[in-house]
Amino acid sequence: MFSISTEAKVGLFVLVALIILGYMSFRVGEYGFGLKKGYIIKAAFENVTGLDKDASILVAGVEVGRVESIALKDGMAVVSMRILPDVKLERDVRVSIKSYGILGDKYIEIEPGTRGVSSLGEGEEITRVEKQADIDKILRDLGTIAQDVMAVTASLKKVIGGEEGVENLSAIVRNTRELSDNLNKVVKQNDEKFSVMVDSLKNAAMQMDKTFSALSDITERINEGEGTIGRLVNDREVFDNLDRTVASLQDITDKINKGEGTIGKLVNDEETVENLNASLKSLDRSMEGIDRYISKAEQFRTFLSYRGEYLFDTSDAKSYVDIKIQPKQDKFYILGVVADPRGKRTVTETTTGGTTTRKEKWERDELLFNLMIGKRYKDIVLRGGILESTGGVGIDYFAFDDTLKFTFEAFDFDADRDPHLKIYGEYRLFKHVYLMAGWDDFISDERNSSPFAGIAIRFEDDDLKYLLTSSPIPTK
Amino acid sequence: MIELIDIHKSFGSQKVLDGLNLTIEDGRTTVIIGKSGGGKSVLLKHMIGLLRPDSGRVIVDGVDITRLGDKELNEVRKKFGMLFQEAALFDSMNVEENVAFPLREHTKKKDSEIREIVRERLSAVGLPGVEKKMPSELSGGMRKRVGLARALAMQPRIILFDEPTTGLDPVMTEAINELIIRTQKNFDVTCVVISHDVGSIFKIGHTIAMLYEGKIVEYGAPEEIRKSENPVMHQFLAGSLEGPISIM
């Protein structure tokens, strides 16, 4: 009769449930925010009413992070945002609070900055914070504007009210037209001179850029310093002025950029741009090549580990020495030896005429071998191959940023007896040092079952890695 | 040797044992008789520490087991085997696992050795080859014999029988009696048997004790008991309705 053992049923059920759990955790914590990945950036808002911890952070509608915490500092709400590690935000992004959904949930929107500007790093602050639209204030401002417009139209009416005014006006228009005609002629005649002018303008702009970055360095330093200068610089008004200045500079360059006129054409000369582009691209390609090479060597990692386990019930100690070769982030090979004082047991049963004789042979102090290939999917590692010199498979589940690991191994499959099953948890005590406890051979029908506790030392070995990648070993 | 000295035990307001004194001698079969519900099982449970007396002492091989902690008591219990009224086989295990239970629990023997011992014990009680049956598939008499095999598994020095023949037909009763006699002789153990089957007691008992109203009222060899003038004993043996034993 075909029947599945109790252990197998339970094991299968637990496995299926854990896979479902893994799937659900993966979907729910899709960006891994629950696992505290990514880096933190900050922004100070005047008012964050309705913004909650874990609110979304969107760039162009794509979620790139969550609000980590909100704190009050100097009357401003400082929002810490956790951003996905592979999302780079330029130093000049704009940040604002918006709301979506009918329940009016608040989220933070980040408008991308200028390409090529350096990225924000861990703990840095976004300086360009947009005020939340305040309906009252907008209405008040609109009122003032309306009054101004009224005053202007009133005086205009005075100036051009009479016939004399109309005549004057038409004269002005005429003069303006003549002036622009002349200007046009001058410009046409002096095309070359203009191009020189534009070049020097460009130079000047570049110089200015350098100056500004230098300035920004200085200001950062001043910003940090709390001295007399620091206080002076931290005056909000000065900053606002500066901000405005920069903004108008930006406006000017924008106009030049868009201008299709003579100046514009010169700046936007397509051939030049293409040439420039082509050379940049080839540079890019060669950089990529170098990058790939370097990253391959970077990715390739090797680990050495020693593990000792003490089995309580059988009062034995087992030792493992493993080399783990990890050519890619999610793939590895394990080579290792195991010293098991119990050795390997082989049982032979022979039946002759109704009497069964059982022979047990112990090969004591034999070295056993591990040879496994493994692959990691998120928090789950599947591996298989030769385990303690028999065919076997293992599954590891990592939790809490890899500080905790649960392992289940099954090997020594034999028709005559239960497979050797082993389950244990491993906890990272410090860097390189791990503690573990579990149950070895827990369904043994040979009374080998025993709880155990152990310690492991695991470290990365660079020399080995260079040996294996056949790159020259770096010398001093 | 088991000595029970001045044992008092009540359940609520009901006095079951009232200053009972009894000595069980080594290497012999002592039969305790008395009316149904008269506290015989309670008495037996005191000997093995399943119940603790309200006052009095139970001394097994010189140790007062009423004062022992769990661990020491377990050591004393390993000297005992007990056959319960309904055999008390574990429903969830088959016969082999039932008999092997104490061996698995207290010895480090290999599976193959245990299997061998189980086979031996089962044939000793006349039930070879029932290893893979479940208790529910067995008749009452077979259950009791498996229970005895389990009690014998650890080679105890003292075996307690709680009404071993109750509810069995005469032939099976005879078989069990024979088994008790044989076991006592072959394993040279001390047996304590609770019974109210008059036919059985004279066959198996070296000593017979009569429990009546919480005390031992008669104690002696079968010949002496047969000749006893005690009205309680007399009525019990005769199976008469008239006498001091009330039939409420």
Added chain:
Amino acid sequence: MNRISIALDNFGRAVLSNVEEMGKILLLFVSTLVWMVRPPLKVRLIFKQMEFVGVKSIYVVVLTGTFTGMVLALQSYYGFRMFSAESLVGSTVALSMTRELGPVLTALMVTARAGSAMAAELGTMRVTEQIDALYVMAANPVKHLIVPRIVASVFMLPILTIVSDFMGIMGGYFVGVTILNINEGSFVRNITRYVDLDDLYNGLIKAAVFGLILSLVGCYKGFNTSGGAEGVGRATTEAVVLSSITILISDYFLTAIMF
């Protein structure tokens, strides 16, 4: 006057006996903990119980989970439709399942199935002297009978709850997306947006606590059975009632602590 004093008497006695029972259950729990760390652990017995509590409860848990999720989706749909927020049905179902209904319903179903069986089984063993037999063979019944049941329940309840959560969400998805035509994308997106890993894990912690409660109560009631077949029946009923009440009450406190 007399009547009042009798009423007070009865009330006081009821309180006392309840407190006494709580104390005894707690003592049983403590001795379970002691026997749990005293090797050797009965791995085979634990696996047997895991099969009984876990594997054999799959059908009932799948059924309750699925239909709960379906009815939740249906009910919340009519509510949310008033604000044209139908897409929130998914997150409502998912949050209710993971935080509350998954653990609680699973625990109640397992109580009815396995908790009662524990009480009946141990009760039968008590009245047929099988527990005495364990004592006589110098084997501790707590270790052989109670530890495996409690360990198995504490371990299997979260596992069953995972299944229940998942089936509930699937049921909600089926009703919401297939029958009520809620946009699939926003349905799923709202689930991932509003449900946190914490919701999932806290629900599983709850389930483990419920597993402890139902097995502890079931074992206690069974272990202390007296009075033959009738006593076994009484113990079973009491175990189910007491476990269910304790699960629901402790659910409130667990929720208050966790969320």
